[in-house]
Amino acid sequence: MLIGSNETTKLIDRYAIDNLKIPSIVLMENAAIDFVNEIDEELDNFLIVCGKGNNGGDGYAIARQLWSKGKKVKIFGVSFENLSCDCKINYDICKNIEIKMSDNIEKLKTWILQSECIIEGIFGTGLNSEVKGVYKKIIEIVNEHSNQKEIYSIDIPSGISGDDGEIMGTCIKADKTISFVTYKKAFLNTKNSKYFGKIIIKNIGLNQNFFKNFVNEYYLTKLDIKNVHKVRNVNSHKGDFGKVLIYAGSKEFSGASVLASNSCVRAGAGLVTLLTSENILKNNILSEVMLLNINDSRTISKSDFKNELQKIENNILNSDVIAIWNWQK
Numbered sequence: 128m129l130i131g132s133n134e135t136t137k138l139i140d141r142y143a144i145d146n147l148k149i150p151s152i153v154l155m156e157n158a159a160i161d162f163v164n165e166i167d168e169e170l171d172n173f174l175i176v177c178g179k180g181n182n183g184g185d186g187y188a189i190a191r192q193l194w195s196k197g198k199k200v201k202i203f204g205v206s207f208e209n210l211s212c213d214c215k216i217n218y219d220i221c222k223n224i225e226i227k228m229s230d231n232i233e234k235l236k237t238w239i240l241q242s243e244c245i246i247e248g249i250f251g252t253g254l255n256s257e258v259k260g261v262y263k264k265i266i267e268i269v270n271e272h273s274n275q276k277e278i279y280s281i282d283i284p285s286g287i288s289g290d291d292g293e294i295m296g297t298c299i300k301a302d303k304t305i306s307f308v309t310y311k312k313a314f315l316n317t318k319n320s321k322y323f324g325k326i327i328i329k330n331i332g333l334n335q336n337f338f339k340n341f342v343n344e345y346y347l348t349k350l351d352i353k354n355v356h357k358v359r360n361v362n363s364h365k366g367d368f369g370k371v372l373i374y375a376g377s378k379e380f381s382g383a384s385v386l387a388s389n390s391c392v393r394a395g396a397g398l399v400t401l402l403t404s405e406n407i408l409k410n411n412i413l414s415e416v417m418l419l420n421i422n423d424s425r426t427i428s429k430s431d432f433k434n435e436l437q438k439i440e441n442n443i444l445n446s447d448v449i450a451i452w453n454w455q456k
């Protein structure tokens with residue numbers, strides 16, 4: 128999965144709009160549909176809190192989508208003036224379909240209490256300075272009055288910097304964050320993970336592989352592993368999947384040899400042989416790994432030494448990959 132700063136996410140967005148000719152309003156609609164698909168079906172009564180930018184626009188579009196599913200929806204708008212272009216389009220539709228809307232802070236408290244779920248789109252990747260004034264107040268009210276209610280954040284919890292996950296004065300404490308296109312850099316800031324809740328990334332109609340050159344950082348997911356995982360021919364033999372020789376472990380330190388050997392087996396190597404000091408490991412620790420014990424005592428006889436060397440040489444010649452433990456007493 129692509130990891131994106133605010134800037135890279137915007138670049139991808141711009142490329143999709145300017146070069147791929149996907150209208151921005153279509154991206155917003157896709158974002159809203161993807162978002163709504165991740166909302167718990169049991170929830171029925173929603174309050175959407177919208178800012179003035181495209182994050183707020185996503186909020187208005189989500190409100191429409193929920194309305195079309197017959198859900199109860201109200202909207203609190205930070206302001207209905209100076210909305211971004213796509214935000215205004217969705218705001219106008221919400222007005223036309225008569226979704227209840229208000230920008231009155233007192234109503235915000237009442238409406239939160241009447242709802243089961245609060246979806247917030249106050250700020251997304253466009254947050255560019257410390258949250259103050261009315262925005263700070265709105266975020267605090269949402270956090271304070273949402274006890275026992277689900278809070279869903281659009282793209283990123285409002286008030287968190289998308290670039291480093293730091294709190295810009297104050298921020299929403301989400302139960303679920305449904306984010307678009309990239310795994311935001313912010314989510315790597317584990318110090319603040321309690322504010323993100325469960326993180327879900329949606330593609331909003333774009334394909335991550337198409338944009339992989341826009342970033343140089345990737346978040347490894349089960350899906351990524353699945354994509355590189357090759358289906359094996361039923362007639363194949365374990366010898367077809369590489370032979371690994373690991374030389375590791377001593378009487379005092381045997382852990383690394385076990386970890387490395389088991390990791391190779393888990394990663395799919397065909398034959399894994401651990402070359403290690405005599406008697407340091409019981410065979411049953413390594414179920415699929417072949418153990419090759421060597422006598423590495425300092426008082427070994429010359430002929431035994433030759434035999435040990437021969438054993439090692441044979442194994443080296445027979446291996447595709449050799450891992451050597453670098454530890455000196």
Ligand SMILES: NC(=O)C1=CN([C@@H]2O[C@H](COP(=O)(O)OP(=O)(O)OC[C@H]3O[C@@H](n4cnc5c(N)ncnc54)[C@H](OP(=O)(O)O)[C@@H]3O)[C@@H](O)[C@H]2O)[C@H](O)CC1
Nearest residue numbers: 140154155180181182250251252253254255256257282307
């Ligand atoms: N491909 C995608 O990822 C898509 C993302 N979408 C959504 O769009 C937002 C980003 O939208 P954007 O309009 O760029 O930004 P925001 O909505 O986050 O916020 C912009 C407004 O907020 C004002 N602002 C910024 N910081 C502050 C602050 N500290 N206090 C008050 N106001 C602030 C800003 O005003 P400026 O005048 O300062 O610029 C804007 O008014 C993304 O997160 C997604 O949710 C698309 O919908 C689909 C494609």
Ligand SMILES: [K+]
Nearest residue numbers: 250281283285
């Ligand atoms: K948000």
